[in-house]
Amino acid sequence: MNYTHKKKVDKQNIELINYLPNIGISSVVKEITEGLNTTPKTISPKFFYDGKGSDLFEQITHLKEYYPTRTEKKIISSLGEKLDVSFENLNVIELGSGDSSKISLLFNQISADELKTVTYFPVDISQSAIEKSASELIQQFTLKNITGIIVDFFHQLKLIPKPGRRLFCFFGSTIGNFDTSQARDFMKQLGSTMQRGDSLLLGMDMVKDISVLESAYNDKKGITAEFNKNILNVVNNLIDSDFSTSDFKHYAFFNGKKNRIEMHLKALKDVEVNLGSEKIHISKGETIHTENSCKFNLDDIEKFGMWAGLKTAQVFNDPNKWFSLVYYRKN
């Protein structure tokens, strides 16, 4: 996560534009410090994704217990002709692109002639994830161009280019990391930046059996626990704090009232942490809330479209209806 370095870098002929310095490290320090001074203590999930965090998330997506990635990938792989979009001269904007493995499943289904006219914009807060995925993608496909955009998509959506007709892709049910009011704000912002003819493919993880949900976030190999604890290393690097990951344990459960998996870090003992200029106390058993993963119902599909001013055009599911891939249009 690069909040300080120059805006533009060129690597292997891939253009990368980093807008995080527009936010600046001082507001990141403020955001994290404020979150650690609230009750309950919180750290935003966007801070999971330094180089190591992005790698750990990729490992999570291959875990036996983590059904969302394989389920959504199967849906994307079988879209074929069913998806009602023309790829000719399309600008594909993938929000939270991560390892870009899902977009490559979509590109696999497009003819080489059409692909040559497609411009791909991976958009992510993790520069290392974009660098790695874009250089892999360029070996795999002949696209018109790839331009990586490094932004905080919650605060900097307006900076995403408008070069012509755009298909936004927001996979992985990353929308579920927002609480209801953030999701409403985000969908409103997204809808207002979209132009007539633009469209959105949104991945939504649906409510299901609690045991399936809870085991997806408590894998036996402990990769999710490592991913969760790594947020403390990221915070240490960003704000010069001195969290020790061994003072905390991973804690994830389904909150039935709010239809969401909550991930927390629970203190194993009383700890004092220096946050650069101030000290905080965390009592044994107290938690730092690091992530929500909201699970959705059919009503949420229409609600998201309404918030954004988009029309639900198509909904694709797996046979168990565990995951929905929703295609919205701006008319």
Ligand SMILES: C[S@@+](CC[C@H](N)C(=O)[O-])C[C@H]1O[C@@H](n2cnc3c(N)ncnc32)[C@H](O)[C@@H]1O
């Ligand atoms: C749950 S992962 C999903 C990755 C990928 N789309 C998938 O479906 O496997 C969330 C992705 O969004 C990115 N991300 C999280 N918060 C972000 C933010 N505020 N702005 C930009 N990217 C963000 C992360 O770096 C990560 O790549």
